[in-house]
Amino acid sequence: xxxxxxxxxxxVKPTQTLTLTCAFxxxxxxxxGMRVSxxxxxxxxxxxxxxxxxxxxxxxxxxALRTRLTVSKDTSKNQVVLTMTNMDPVDTATYYCAFGxxxxxxxxxxxxxxxx
Amino acid sequence: DxxxxxxxxxxxxSVGDRVTITCRASQSISTWLAWYxxxxxxxxxxxxxxxxxxxxxxxxxxxxSGSGTEFTLTISSLQPEDLATYYCQEYNTYSPAFGQGTKVxxx
Numbered sequence: 070x071x072x073x074x075x076x077x078x079x080x081v082k083p084t085q086t087l088t089l090t091c092a093f094x095x096x097x098x099x100x101x102g103m104r105v106s107x108x109x110x111x112x113x114x115x116x117x118x119x120x121x122x123x124x125x126x127x128x129x130x131x132x133a134l135r136t137r138l139t140v141s142k143d144t145s146k147n148q149v150v151l152t153m154t155n156m157d158p159v160d161t162a163t164y165y166c167a168f169g170x171x172x173x174x175x176x177x178x179x180x181x182x183x184x185x
Numbered sequence: 186d187x188x189x190x191x192x193x194x195x196x197x198x199s200v201g202d203r204v205t206i207t208c209r210a211s212q213s214i215s216t217w218l219a220w221y222x223x224x225x226x227x228x229x230x231x232x233x234x235x236x237x238x239x240x241x242x243x244x245x246x247x248x249x250s251g252s253g254t255e256f257t258l259t260i261s262s263l264q265p266e267d268l269a270t271y272y273c274q275e276y277n278t279y280s281p282a283f284g285q286g287t288k289v290x291x292x
Contacts, residue, residue, distance in 0.1 A: 106281075115286045116229065116272055116274075116286075117283065118274075118281045118283065129279040129280065132280055170276045170281075171219035171234045171274065172229070172231060172274070173231050173234075175229060176228065177228055178228050
């Protein structure tokens with residue numbers, strides 16, 4: 070059974086860098102076809118896919134945000150990490166990590182507020 | 186990038202009604218489409234993948250169809266627990282896109 074859980078700061082200041090961690094269990098990146106994405110949702114708005122990392126370490130990014138995003142994994146710790154630079158109040162959102170090409174399993178999400 | 190457009194944005198219906206939500210892709214995505222249900226304060230829940238494959242545990246009143254650029258999600262008989270926001274998502278590309286959501290509320 071795959072589970073995921075996001076963690077990170079609840080509040081960041083404008084221009085700061087956000088670092089979020091997705092801790093997972095129930096699968097190994099060493100197995101073929103494993104992939105984890107990050108998705109966000111501003112309050113009251115739609116879902117937006119941000120980034121993905123595969124087991125072979127291929128990485129894919131949202132075209133509009135690619136210059137600000139980095140996704141990485143620590144296979145030994147069963148974690149995926151997302152960094153987003155130059156945070157702005159419009160980046161206030163619930164950030165989710167999710168498993169698969171279509172997202173069969175989601176973490177509960179973590180709300181990040183960007184405010185001075 | 187592919188754009189996904191859902192209609193309507195809001196749908197008012199009564200318990201027992203047949204409900205249909207449409208999702209259109211800006212270019213062909215074959216059947217690489219998923220549907221999710223999201224309730225307030227919760228993560229989305231996968232209902233359907235590959236346009237018409239019902240996820241295990243999802244009630245059979247949910248049905249997905251379509252291919253290419255036009256897709257539909259149908260709830261055959263709306264139940265109170267189906268009141269939620271529904272999203273389509275394409276996974277044909279390396280930059281998957283979601284629709285803007287359809288909120289299903291009680292008339």
